Amino acid sequence: MSTLIAIQEGPFSVDTLQAEVKKTSKGIGALVSFTGTGRDLSKGVDIKGLDFEHYPGMAEKKLMDIRKRALLNFDIIEMAIIHRVGHIDIGEDIVLIVAASAHRNDAFMACEWAITELKRTTPIWKSETTATGDVWVTDTP
Amino acid sequence: MSTLIAIQEGPFSVDTLQAEVKKTSKGIGALVSFTGTGRDLSKGVDIKGLDFEHYPGMAEKKLMDIRKRALLNFDIIEMAIIHRVGHIDIGEDIVLIVAASAHRNDAFMACEWAITELKRTTPIWKSETTATGDVWVTDTP
Amino acid sequence: MIEVRFFAMLKKLSGTGARQYEVSEPITVLELKQLLKEDMPALSEVLDSRSVLVSVNEEFARDDELVADGDVVGLLPPFSGG
């Protein structure tokens, strides 16, 4: 299970995580993945880079909790979540969620729910580097 | 563009296709990918393997058409589609759709629409190998 | 010459991947279907079932569309990609 939930500094691979998820069942017919990446623009302001901080321990716990609730509330077979912390350049990946199910509809719903839930409940904070300095982001869509 | 739409025999990489898609814009903040894989069970029957046949030329044209309509009808930045043909073992990947947008909601909608549209309009046929022989599949969910 | 191409189960039913038909003037898709049914009775049932789509030069075509010399027609059973 531990490889399915991670907070890490380095980059991740969608192929690797999907392979990890697929190991859990031969009944998987659909994998939906969400990858969040660093954009060059946020509310009209040029962004030069991002930095993420998390509450070690609690953030991992909240991600495990999202996985557990997704498995309970959606007809999915497995879910995995990786969130990076530390410095992220524009264009780099930040977060990855993989949802696996027999039929695609369930994986789409669970994956979309999970990223919304992650933003709502996981103690992770982003600071954006702009021309005028670093700013902690306090409102996320 | 040609690397964004493909029908091929060999396996694909989600990481590679997502990297290809990300090259098109620094404004991408969300990538949603759908991977369809070979399940071991179809309508209660054990499946040992799959074989895909396509209409060369027309199938590629229909995939390009899906990408074009997705770019028109959804607020996405790019879309890529790969479908494999030939023999596919259980657990192997069959199809990959990547939708990229500034905000996640648009990528989720476009990706889900595209796989439904692919199943409806693209001349590709699947035969399932079961204990009693090979059967062409005529109804897909 | 009109080239008719068969796919998946229709390839199996017809026993071939493609067949050529000589036409003196353009005919409709419906007339071509009639010609095919006479030539290959094994296809009669599926061609009547409306589950088979027809393409002309890689675009979907309706029964009243005309097919002429040099066109490539595809007989497409229900898709199951994805």
Add this chain to the structure above:
Amino acid sequence: MIEVRFFAMLKKLSGTGARQYEVSEPITVLELKQLLKEDMPALSEVLDSRSVLVSVNEEFARDDELVADGDVVGLLPPFSGG
């Protein structure tokens, strides 16, 4: 001892990542906030704004929850992960 941990902009506002408080008996989260505001006036505004969540031993806690010796309290500004 209650350990209070500060994150993101609160770490910057408070000038520290963590602070310890000696309590003779359990106090509520609200009482702890009062104590923090007296100790660090720079935090007053955000602690009153209700945009800051509080965790006790890594679980979200409401204002009336009790905090006791040995507990770890987190002061969590609005999340922006994902």
